[in-house]
Amino acid sequence: MAFLKYRTSTIVVAGLIILALLGIFTKFTTNPAQFIQNIFVFAVIGLIIFFVVRKFSNSSPQKREQRAFLKAAKRSKKRLQHKGGETNIKGSALGTLSTLKKTKAKKKPPAHLTVIDGKKGKKKNRASF
Template identity: 45%
Template structure:
C-alpha cells in the first residue's frame, strides 16, 4: 500500500513538471500572472490572520524577554559599579593593613627532608 502511494505521488510530480514546462514554453506571461496572484493572495491572508489574531503568544513572550533583558542589564551595570567601588576600597584597606598571623593555625612538622621512594608507587 505504501508503494502505491509512492508511485502515485511520483507520477503526479512528473505530470506537474511536464505541465509547468509546457505552459512555460507556450504562455510564459500566464505563469508570471499566476505566481503574482498567488503571492498577493498569500500576503493578504497573512496580513488578515496576523491582524485578527490580536496579541499573539509570540509577541507577549518577546515583550517579556525584552523586559527581563532590560532588568538584567540594569542589575549587571549596578553590580559592575558596586564591584569597582568595592575593589578600590579593598585595595586601599589591604595596603593599609599588614598581614596578620592566624593564631589559631599551627604548623605540623613533617618529613620534608626525606625523598620519596618512587619505586613504591
C-alpha cells in the first residue's frame, strides 16, 4: 500500500527505468560484443545529430553580433596597418615629426558660439493676458 502514495506517472517512469536496466543487463550477458557495437552506433548517431543541430542553430543573434564585431576588428586592424605602413618600434613609440604635425593640423577648431543677450531681467506682465 506504500506505493499508492506516489503518482501514477512516477510509477510508470520507475517501471520503464527498471525494464530498461533489465534489458541492458540481459543484452550484455547474452552477447557482449553486439552490446558494445550497439552502444558505439548510438554514440556516433548522437554525435552526428548534435553537430547537425549545432550547425543549424549557430545563427543566434549573439553569434551574429560577435561575428560582425570580429569582422570589424579585422578591418580596423588592416586599415591601421595599411595607414601606418612598416615603421620601426622606436619611431612609432616616440612619434615622428610628420605625424605630430598631422595630428595638430587635423585638430578641429572650436565652435564659435555667440550668446545673444535678451531681456532676461524684465519681468512679464502676466495680467495682460
